[in-house]
Amino acid sequence: MFGVTILGNNSAIPSHDRHPTAQVVTIEDQILLLDCGEGTQMQFNKYKVRRSKITYIFISHLHGDHYFGLIGLITSMALLNRVDDLHIYGPKNLQQIIEIQLDAAGVILPFKLTIHAITETKMIVDEKKFTVHCFPALHKIECWGFIIKEKKNPRRIDLEKTIAAEIPKSYYEELKKGHDYITKDGTTIVNESVTIPNAVPKSYAFCADTRYDESILEHIKDVTLLYHETTYLKDQPEKAFERFHSTTEQAATIALKANAGNLIIGHFSSRYDTITSFLNEAKVIFPNTKLAKEGTTFTI
Amino acid sequence: MFGVTILGNNSAIPSHDRHPTAQVVTIEDQILLLDCGEGTQMQFNKYKVRRSKITYIFISHLHGDHYFGLIGLITSMALLNRVDDLHIYGPKNLQQIIEIQLDAAGVILPFKLTIHAITETKMIVDEKKFTVHCFPALHKIECWGFIIKEKKNPRRIDLEKTIAAEIPKSYYEELKKGHDYITKDGTTIVNESVTIPNAVPKSYAFCADTRYDESILEHIKDVTLLYHETTYLKDQPEKAFERFHSTTEQAATIALKANAGNLIIGHFSSRYDTITSFLNEAKVIFPNTKLAKEGTTFTI
Numbered sequence: 001m002f003g004v005t006i007l008g009n010n011s012a013i014p015s016h017d018r019h020p021t022a023q024v025v026t027i028e029d030q031i032l033l034l035d036c037g038e039g040t041q042m043q044f045n046k047y048k049v050r051r052s053k054i055t056y057i058f059i060s061h062l063h064g065d066h067y068f069g070l071i072g073l074i075t076s077m078a079l080l081n082r083v084d085d086l087h088i089y090g091p092k093n094l095q096q097i098i099e100i101q102l103d104a105a106g107v108i109l110p111f112k113l114t115i116h117a118i119t120e121t122k123m124i125v126d127e128k129k130f131t132v133h134c135f136p137a138l139h140k141i142e143c144w145g146f147i148i149k150e151k152k153n154p155r156r157i158d159l160e161k162t163i164a165a166e167i168p169k170s171y172y173e174e175l176k177k178g179h180d181y182i183t184k185d186g187t188t189i190v191n192e193s194v195t196i197p198n199a200v201p202k203s204y205a206f207c208a209d210t211r212y213d214e215s216i217l218e219h220i221k222d223v224t225l226l227y228h229e230t231t232y233l234k235d236q237p238e239k240a241f242e243r244f245h246s247t248t249e250q251a252a253t254i255a256l257k258a259n260a261g262n263l264i265i266g267h268f269s270s271r272y273d274t275i276t277s278f279l280n281e282a283k284v285i286f287p288n289t290k291l292a293k294e295g296t297t298f299t300i
Numbered sequence: 301m302f303g304v305t306i307l308g309n310n311s312a313i314p315s316h317d318r319h320p321t322a323q324v325v326t327i328e329d330q331i332l333l334l335d336c337g338e339g340t341q342m343q344f345n346k347y348k349v350r351r352s353k354i355t356y357i358f359i360s361h362l363h364g365d366h367y368f369g370l371i372g373l374i375t376s377m378a379l380l381n382r383v384d385d386l387h388i389y390g391p392k393n394l395q396q397i398i399e400i401q402l403d404a405a406g407v408i409l410p411f412k413l414t415i416h417a418i419t420e421t422k423m424i425v426d427e428k429k430f431t432v433h434c435f436p437a438l439h440k441i442e443c444w445g446f447i448i449k450e451k452k453n454p455r456r457i458d459l460e461k462t463i464a465a466e467i468p469k470s471y472y473e474e475l476k477k478g479h480d481y482i483t484k485d486g487t488t489i490v491n492e493s494v495t496i497p498n499a500v501p502k503s504y505a506f507c508a509d510t511r512y513d514e515s516i517l518e519h520i521k522d523v524t525l526l527y528h529e530t531t532y533l534k535d536q537p538e539k540a541f542e543r544f545h546s547t548t549e550q551a552a553t554i555a556l557k558a559n560a561g562n563l564i565i566g567h568f569s570s571r572y573d574t575i576t577s578f579l580n581e582a583k584v585i586f587p588n589t590k591l592a593k594e595g596t597t598f599t600i
Contacts, residue, residue: 013341038338039338062405080313097400104397
């Protein structure tokens with residue numbers, strides 16, 4: 001399973017029963033949380049997200065609608081006696097903000113919390129089955145996008161053929177990487193004859209609050225599923241520019257230029273009481289667009 | 301109008317669709333907010349509370365379920381271009397916690413925000429129509445209770461009689477205070493002959509998180525309506541003591557000893573999925589008890 005569930009799709013002021021930004025990515029048996037607006041832990045209850053499964057949290061930037069729910073989530077994890085390590089990645093002031101609130105409440109965490117300051121474009125998580133890279137977004141304050149990529153060996157074992165060729169199981173990992181096998185008598189068994197190509201590794205990119213910015217394209221090229229904010233409809237490019245946000249047309253253009261497989265749009269301004277126009281406008285440029293409806297899970 | 305609307309009645313971890321502590325007191329044309337747990341601004345939307353009418357916010361203590369919604373509320377007020385002054389009263393670390401979060405987001409408030417540190421038992425607000433006093437509660441960390449008292453002149457004008465006695469309108473304020481009127485020819489018109497006794501001023505006391513503590517009685521004596529926390533049912537006095545909370549029996553006993561008119565109980569532990577037992581237990585000791593149901597307004 002590799003999928004993303006939308007917990008909040010509204011910008012700034014919660015309204016129209018839409019909530020501030022939060023998304024959970026499920027990959028293998030782990031949950032990664034992307035942003036954590038106020039009320040995210042209540043959304044966990046509503047959509048049956050198991051907070052104990054969260055291993056990583058990524059905070060794009062320190063505007064409140066992207067992280068004001070974080071301290072409450074951490075506190076609840078403490079009350080629920082979490083024991084597993086928790087790693088949070090975000091802008092450098094995040095650690096101090098969390099720590100002074102824990103201190104003021106006299107909370108002693110029963111688990112190890114590490115808050116990593118993001119300072120540059122790089123791979124920030126390197127797990128067995130996936131990686132997470134961060135890259136800069138163009139917002140009013142320091143802001144980061146994230147891309148989560150499956151790790152996959154290029155080839156899969158063709159079991160019938162490896163058994164017939166008497167290749168020992170201990171060599172399977174090398175085969176998956178594409179290496180040939182040389183038998184005891186010196187014969188080369190060509191990799192392609194005993195393996196089959198693996199499916200292309202999938203990826204999910206989260207482009208948090210950002211102005212239209214083609215410099216992110218290099219980081220999200222060929223992404224399987226792209227989330228890009230669309231705070232405004234296409235008739236508001238000046239407002240989007242001025243407030244460091246994007247329009248439907250701009251998000252769809254980024255998806256097109258990045259050669260994304262699918263696009264999710266969200267972070268709708270509170271000025272819009274309905275959101276169907278967002279979908280219609282984006283689809284004109286990028287047909288594979290979906291609305292970030294709260295509670296919806298998109299398989300990647 | 302003098303009333304209180306419950307926005308949250310749960311302790312610590314939000315659950316069973318119950319929310320952390322927040323209450324709005326409406327008095328004359330002002331709204332006072334008592335505590336502001338995570339999600340309070342969403343509860344404002346749900347229960348149609350006009351945040352622009354809030355003039356004072358009181359934070360009992362710095363456990364998250366009593367104030368994690370405050371920064372989001374302040375930020376939203378800024379986004380909505382509030383212009384009126386806002387006064388917040390709470391423990392001394394509150395100011396720093398709010399300020400570093402506003403700084404991190406680059407927020408410049410369009411209104412004047414003053415965060416007052418509470419340091420001692422005293423009158424903290426003295427408005428034309430009401431006062432607010434704070435008093436210490438007995439919790440694990442520094443914690444304050446609040447009592448809001450109507451201001452009323454002791455007497456009301458009996459208009460028929462003041463006109464008949466030819467008392468000038470400019471003297472009415474003196475009459476309301478109980479003073480006699482002396483005519484130009486030196487005749488004394490006894491106050492009681494031209495005025496009628498006013499209704500007793502009403503009051504609302506908010507005893508936030510607290511262990512059973514009779515020392516609060518002096519501050520809430522004869523209060524019209526008392527809110528007292530009941531985190532636990534009566535069979536958990538040890539747990540209540542250990543965690544600096546109260547049981548149903550303890551809250552009802554405080555109401556009884558304080559000679560309160562009515563009692564509201566809340567701050568129910570997440571361990572209880574229903575709350576009717578709280579009401580039944582408290583009523584045995586103090587019959588005029590009501591449950592702090594979210595969305596309910598109690599007229600004081």
